[in-house]
Amino acid sequence: xxxxxxxxxxxxxxxxxxxxxxxxxxxxxxxxxxxxxxxxxxxxxxxxxxxxxxxxxxxxxxxxxxxxxxxxxxxxxxxxxxxxxxxxxxxxxxxxxxxxxxxxxxxxxxxxxxxxxxxxxxxxxxxxxxxxxxxxxxxxxxxxxxxxxxxxxxxxxxxxxxxxxxxxxxxxxxxxxxxxxxxxxxxxxxxxxxxxxxxxxxxxxxxxxxxxxxxxxxxxxxxxxxxxxxxxxxxxxxxxxxxxxxxxxxxxxxxxxxxxxxxxxxxxxxxxxxxxxxxxxxxxxxxxxxxxxxxxxxxxxxxxxxxxxxxxxxxxxxxxxxxxxxxxxxxxxxxxxxxxxx
Amino acid sequence: xxxxxxxxxxxxxxxxxxxxxxxxxxxxxxxxxxxxxxxxxxxxxxxxxxxxxxxxxxxxxxxxxxxxxxxxxxxxxxxxxxxxxxxxxxxxxxxxxxxxxxxxxxxxxxxxxxxxxxxxxxxxxxxxxxxxxxxxxxxxxxxxxxxxxxxxxxxxxxxxxxxxxxxxxxxxxxxxxxxxxxxxxxxxxxxxxxxxxxxxxxxxxxxxxxxxxxxxxxxxxxxxxxxxxxxxxxxxxxxxxxxxxxxxxxxxxxxxxxxxxxxxxxxxxxxxxxxxxxxxxxxxxxxxxxxxxxxxxxxxxxxxxxxxxxxxxxxxxxxxxxxxxxxxxxxxxxxxxxxxxxxxxxxxxxxxxxxxxxxxxxxxx
Numbered sequence: 278x279x280x281x282x283x284x285x286x287x288x289x290x291x292x293x294x295x296x297x298x299x300x301x302x303x304x305x306x307x308x309x310x311x312x313x314x315x316x317x318x319x320x321x322x323x324x325x326x327x328x329x330x331x332x333x334x335x336x337x338x339x340x341x342x343x344x345x346x347x348x349x350x351x352x353x354x355x356x357x358x359x360x361x362x363x364x365x366x367x368x369x370x371x372x373x374x375x376x377x378x379x380x381x382x383x384x385x386x387x388x389x390x391x392x393x394x395x396x397x398x399x400x401x402x403x404x405x406x407x408x409x410x411x412x413x414x415x416x417x418x419x420x421x422x423x424x425x426x427x428x429x430x431x432x433x434x435x436x437x438x439x440x441x442x443x444x445x446x447x448x449x450x451x452x453x454x455x456x457x458x459x460x461x462x463x464x465x466x467x468x469x470x471x472x473x474x475x476x477x478x479x480x481x482x483x484x485x486x487x488x489x490x491x492x493x494x495x496x497x498x499x500x501x502x503x504x505x506x507x508x509x510x511x512x513x514x515x516x517x518x519x520x521x522x523x524x525x526x527x528x529x530x531x532x533x534x535x536x537x538x539x540x541x542x543x544x545x546x547x548x549x550x551x552x553x554x555x556x557x558x559x560x561x562x563x564x565x566x567x568x569x570x571x572x573x574x575x576x577x578x579x580x581x582x583x584x585x586x587x588x589x590x591x592x593x594x595x596x597x598x599x600x601x602x603x604x605x606x607x608x609x610x611x612x613x614x615x616x617x618x619x
Numbered sequence: 620x621x622x623x624x625x626x627x628x629x630x631x632x633x634x635x636x637x638x639x640x641x642x643x644x645x646x647x648x649x650x651x652x653x654x655x656x657x658x659x660x661x662x663x664x665x666x667x668x669x670x671x672x673x674x675x676x677x678x679x680x681x682x683x684x685x686x687x688x689x690x691x692x693x694x695x696x697x698x699x700x701x702x703x704x705x706x707x708x709x710x711x712x713x714x715x716x717x718x719x720x721x722x723x724x725x726x727x728x729x730x731x732x733x734x735x736x737x738x739x740x741x742x743x744x745x746x747x748x749x750x751x752x753x754x755x756x757x758x759x760x761x762x763x764x765x766x767x768x769x770x771x772x773x774x775x776x777x778x779x780x781x782x783x784x785x786x787x788x789x790x791x792x793x794x795x796x797x798x799x800x801x802x803x804x805x806x807x808x809x810x811x812x813x814x815x816x817x818x819x820x821x822x823x824x825x826x827x828x829x830x831x832x833x834x835x836x837x838x839x840x841x842x843x844x845x846x847x848x849x850x851x852x853x854x855x856x857x858x859x860x861x862x863x864x865x866x867x868x869x870x871x872x873x874x875x876x877x878x879x880x881x882x883x884x885x886x887x888x889x890x891x892x893x894x895x896x897x898x899x900x901x902x903x904x905x906x907x908x909x910x911x912x913x914x915x916x917x918x919x920x921x922x923x924x925x926x927x928x929x930x931x932x933x934x935x936x937x938x939x940x941x942x943x944x945x946x947x948x949x950x951x952x953x954x955x956x957x958x959x960x961x962x963x964x965x966x967x968x969x970x971x972x973x974x975x976x977x978x979x980x981x982x983x984x
Contacts, residue, residue, distance in 0.1 A: 303977060337983050338973070340712055341712065341972060341973050342708055342711060342712060342972045342973060342974065342983050343972070343973055343974050343983055344973035344974060344975045357973060358973050361972065361973060362714060362716075365712055365713060365714055366714060368712075370709075370712050372705065372708060372709065374705035374708075375705065376704055376705025376706040376707075376708070376709055377706070378631065378635060378706055379635075379704075380634065380635040380638040380639065381631075381634065381635070385634070389627060389630075389631050390709070390713060392623065392624070392627040393624055393627055393628070393710060393713035393714060393715045394713050394714050395621065395623065395624065395714055437709060441713075
């Protein structure tokens with residue numbers, strides 16, 4: 278009988294995913310250099326990173342399929358390396374590669390998966406039907422998987438990951454190939470999962486997509502998780518806002534906005550019909566909106582031009598992937614003290 | 620190891636196979652080939668005395684040959700084919716262990732191969748009715764057939780777990796099977812002929828030149844008669860002993876190379892029926908006699924003496940040779956089992972998750 282995995286020192290048993298200093302190479306290629314992250318139970322955590330940043334490799338390690346070269350992983354306190362069976366009972370994994378048994382129907386696919394998780398036959402078939410309803414494949418329940426479209430296969434893959442009612446859900450690019458309705462369904466499903474106290478980790482590079490569903494975000498650049506302080510700093514940088522005035526050409530509007538805000542015209546940009554203005558913070562943006570309205574301008578649109586995730590992502594990357602892990606800044610011991618005493 | 624998960628994996632594999640039309644076409648082609656072979660065997664052996672054994676053994680051998688040719692394609696891409704189709708990882712991430720996946724795929728490949736044996740059963744019944752094979756022969760030969768299908772399935776599944784490319788692993792399975800079927804024969808012949816021993820033969824003959832005139836002497840043991848009017852009074856004069864040397868291949872030292880050959884195992888394990896002269900009356904028996912005869916060491920000191928009666932060499936019947944030699948089928952089966960189990964273990968180490976070191980070019984999912 279698998280006994281509870283002994284806790285590594287420094288990592289308390291806690292629900293959710295805890296990853297510390299994980300590294301993995303394939304031959305000469307260092308796919309994951311140094312990943313440290315926490316995905317909390319009851320929250321949806323986004324895993325954001327460019328292509329080739331190691332997201333899939335990391336998820337394979339979390340899914341107990343790949344052993345890390347170094348570092349530790351805990352899935353609800355279970356180490357998937359030493360006790361993969363226990364970890365597999367806890368986690369549901371939806372891979373980015375669509376693998377379906379082409380000769381089997383959707384219903385059979387789910388029933389077989391349930392049986393592989395040890396469910397009795399009758400229970401497995403009930404579970405399969407319930408999941409088909411949940412992901413909207415009831416009409417295609419008896420069609421062989423080979424006739425499913427990419428999005429339908431994706432939904433089948435999601436249902437397969439949910440078969441054993443996992444406590445932790447790992448999703449690798451779940452939204453690719455989904456139509457808008459299916460994306461909304463997926464978002465609702467993930468929110469419901471989190472509300473039930475489960476842990477959800479979603480990787481994607483469709484940031485607008487993630488933005489709508491995640492509570493937390495972890496940024497992965499060239500195999501390294503970006504230090505939360507750096508993420509925080511990046512998210513504080515000036516971000517562009519989109520301003521549109523009713524009935525005014527952008528060339529005219531840009532003069533009016535510059536005048537109302539008392540800033541030089543050169544510092545503003547124009548994008549199609551909109552004026553682009555940078556603000557340091559949301560407070561600054563709110564103040565500017567007051568000024569524009571106070572100046573009698575007919576503002577019909579005033580919105581952040583980029584999602585927070587997208588802007589942070591672009592700021593972090595700065596167009597070039599970091600070649601080496603960022604120097605881990607040792608916490609300056611004096612800093613906190615001085616703050617406390619001042 | 621859970622019976623339920625194992626059963627699910629076997630069921631999954633079999634469902635996928637039986638839903639492809641190609642599979643039924645293959646079985647149909649197989650049946651047609653066997654029908655042709657059965658018809659030809661009846662024509663070929665029909666005039667023989669009690670042809671049942673000969674026809675039966677021919678059909679079993681053809682079945683083994685076809686199964687050996689088909690099995691690698693049924694099992695040689697079990698693991699890496701699934702990995703290519705991205706259907707392996709979703710199974711590995713369930714509670715099914717690597718061992719269950721391997722054993723399940725092996726059992727499924729075995730059952731699939733046995734479907735071909737099942738197709739041959741009507742023809743075997745026909746052969747049995749057409750001339751009668753002994754029950755022991757039928758039972759044992761079928762058991763060996765089932766065993767061989769299992770061995771080839773295990774080798775195929777294991778190689779598909781060891782090598783990452785399906786095409787490559789199917790080809791390698793064929794090479795391993797060819798090594799067992801043809802390679803053992805080649806090795807037996809070549810190594811046997813390389814290991815030579817010198818035979819010294821001593822001989823002397825009667826000096827017929829000494830006799831002139833009408834009479835000739837009676838040889839030792841002969842008495843004069845009408846048919847053989849030799850002259851008992853003339854003394855037989857023997858020549859001098861002469862000695863010559865030549866080399867003979869030592870097949871008796873390499874006979875075990877043949878032991879791992881599936882066709883030899885089938886022949887060697889099956890009880891043989893002999894006719895009244897001690898000659899085997901089916902193909903199995905003839906091959907068994909050939910293998911057992913190869914076990915006999917050559918006499919390195921030979922004496923040929925015309926002057927002493929009854930000095931001629933080995934006059935044993937095939938039945939006697941077989942009875943006085945060592946059966947090799949269990950040696951062969953053991954070798955094949957070790958090979959299959961070793962490859963299976965290697966495949967297990969390669970397919971195990973969480974995966975440690977991966978061979979270049981392998982992907983997990």
